[in-house]
Amino acid sequence: MGFGVTYADFSVEPARLANGRARYSGARFAGAHVVVGAGGSVAVDFEVEDPGDVVQATLTVTALVSKLGSSPGYAPMTVRLQGNVLAEDLTVPGGGDLPHDNVFAVPGDLLKPGTNTLEIQSSAKASSMLWLYRITLDPVWERGRSERALVAEAARDSVFAFRTELRPAHASSAPWQPAPRLLFHVDRDEQSLPAQLSWRGEDGAEATVSFGAGMSGFFGCYRAQDGTAYEYRGDLTDRWPFADETENLSAATLHRFHTEEGWGGRWHRSADLRLLVDDGGAPVERVSWRDQRGNSGTAVLHTAFTDVEVMGVEASDEYDDAGEVADNLLDEKHSKWLARDDTARLDFTLARPAAVASYSLMSANDAPDRDPRDWTLHGSHDGRTWTPLDTRAGETFSGRFETREFALRGHARTYRHYRLDITRNSGSTETQLARVSFAGAPAGQAFTGYYQRHNEGPIGYRGTPVRTEDSALTAVPGLAAELEAAVSSLTETSRTLAALAAQLRKH
Template sequence: MSMQATFADFSVDPARLSNAVVGHDRAEFGGSHLTLNAGGTVTLDFEVADPEDIPEATLTVTALVSRLGSAPGHAPIDVLLQGEALAEDLTVPGGGDLPQDNVFAVPAALLKPGTNTLEIRASAEARSTLRLYRITLDSVDERGRSERALAARAARNSVFAFRTELRAAHAPSSTPWEAAPRLVFHLDRDEHSLPAQLGWRGVDGAESAISFQSNMSDFHGCHRAADGTAYEYRGRLTGGWAYPEGLEETSAAHLHRFITEEGWGGGWHASHELRLLVDDGGAPVERVTWRDQRGNSGVVVLQVPPAAAAAGAPGARSDDVEVTDVEASEEFEEGGETADNLLTGTRAKWLAFDDTASLRFTLARSATVTSYTLTSANDCPDRDPRDWTLHGSTDGRTWTRLDSRAGETFNGRYQAREFQLRAAPTAYRHYRLDITRNSGATETQLARVRFVEGPVGRAFTGYYQRDNEGPIGYRGTPVPAPGPAVVAIPAPLLAADLEVAVQSLTDTAQTLAALATRLREG
């Protein structure tokens, strides 16, 4: 082996390092990168055992220059090894939203036995910042070795959270991005490979498709809302955790765990457990597709309960919980726009003459609600709820906060939006929805409120395809919930053991009786 894997990954703090010691000046961690201001420097000290075994080295510096408003940024860099310039006054291409890989040939003559020093300098004339994501260095005959080692190190984490943004499709490049709900996902079939691409569709018809940077620091893709509106979609990594610890930080209630089988050779064969979680703040997923960094790919289609056939309740699902009573802090009785309309599934609505309101629901039985749906009413979008909190109670007196939302909007009339509970669910008989702000009107309204009961795990069907192989069948069933261990004892053996135990007790009793008689006679 002519050279150790050498890398510095600045997408996390502290940085991931291999065969490297990093120092910097006029630079700070920027959330998913190291930010160098004008005149800032980063040094990387690495070891080389025998440079005579290295014909040439390949250096890759992944970086991005921040924009100057709508114009490309300006932050030229110098790259030096042992003080000798590999590049001077280099403008990193792009100046856009995604990091660029800048590749340099390192002459073997610049390498020396022992400690070598690489330095990256941002120009003192820079007018924007340089965002440094990672550095890798390999012998030219082992190019990519450090990248693979870095991916393996990063693959120890499999639960990821991203801050996301949306922008309308085909909008001018000057159009600002708008904040979107956090994306959390975990996809693992025990192959220890990071995803390269991910796609998913919700039960409401919304769908997304994204592609990741190899170190998972960023993604870019597209999103189509339930109403058909298309958006650009991007995200920045805010956290990565190992399983299962990461679920405590994210969305444990959304996790699917499956016992899986692969179909090949005319039969089905046991495969690894699949763990799957995709939470984008919207409806539960019904389909997930992916390709990992090793080239393996798969598709999972979850079985979703069919619509219930209950007359008078269009759009109901078989996992809807029956609500027997609802009370409102305010309702328009004279116009027939009362809280009871929230339970019918018709186009009648509930209207309150206030910009805040409270609704209390009583279920037919205690239920473990994992999500709830609010449907906007027929008119006046400024009457839509915007901020609210959902509480649960076992007795209707003591309440526990289950979910809080702020700044929510409805894109159309009679739009049904499903909201997942963030915490692990508990069974409650009573639920209270406190609407603390609407969208600007002096009245508040809704057309329908539904509660959906877990469990979220359901069987799936799909396919799986390993790199350079053909597709095979793939299916799974939920991992059973843990319960007390039960050991089955065959009846004949149990009877025989009981007979032996009875005989032993009889013999012991006879021995004790004989001993007692001797003691009395003595």
């Protein structure tokens, strides 16, 4: 019963409307608002199903009066519903840069079933312009309903492009100079538009800006890589909803993060964050924002590496009586592992699958002729089927307890098990090492920072990159191994069928 969400947003063209149609007379769209001249009006026709249960409604008209030179300007407005005057010649504050919310009580008996008409008219005596930004109408018991719906609808267009200009600081007479386009998208699924945005590039350049009503423009400051300061402004040229194709519109990286918030002594999963800022310069390393609900956050970007935690190691042989066992390879002490053979095999099991980019071997305390010289590193999903990853021959260590790192060539794949197969040492009948460790491949950029909801204290905020590659293989434990086994089985079946076909052709 009553009427649904009702709003008219005049910050875009055409106006964004819910449950209504807009008509102009002596008015026109002007970028962030509708300009209503003297005697002009804006009418909104909206539908009411049955007003019987609406005893009163709340009408909010967001407007501003343009300046007249140095004076605040003058453009009184009259508000009518079904021709009935709700306010007459109301003097809206003018001369400022921010619009004002004018709130009116609407008697429920003025509403009627069917089409209702709300009219905002500027006085014929107006000497400046009435700027109309938006209108919302709600039952008194549901005040703010349409405003929330309007903000949520507007926030769907969350990718913004601005034409920008720069002017040297403290040089008011200097002309504005064109600057590169600003394209940005900051979304943590809160359905709220940004009010302020600041960022710093990897080259040291930085900017901070504040947005006007309806995101129609911004003003702020910019400091270049060489430290030169500028005034910075921009006009909205386009905005659209986010889609996967958005990342193709910019040379900058579109970051996607799984995020966590830190409170109560623990980290808690929170909504994913998408982040894109492209000002034509270097990639960003820090982004801060505040939205129109008063929530704010900061993300400092840094390289994330795959976590490589070794859970255990097994050796083909170890000198247990002397305590020179394989487990010594995993601690930080200057102990060692010794195998009483000139070849040896070490099998490492990780706590979780990881993509290894490099591995390190530390020589032991004595007997250089026990150092490994030739070896191959293998990876495996199941500990049974092994894939060669890196082969070395003729390697030497120049000293005792020397650590040498070996980088894997090509794209790092994710495995749960790694095998170091030592096929020759430096001449001894025994083989030894002090430590073996693995380094993860870069997993993209993570972030650390803070988040602060309106009227609440700041909390920890961190994110890890969303990765899509290999997702099908890692989503189900052991799936990769099963697929490999299936391929092997199919290959063997193919050979059998081919042999059978050859025999049939002979007969």
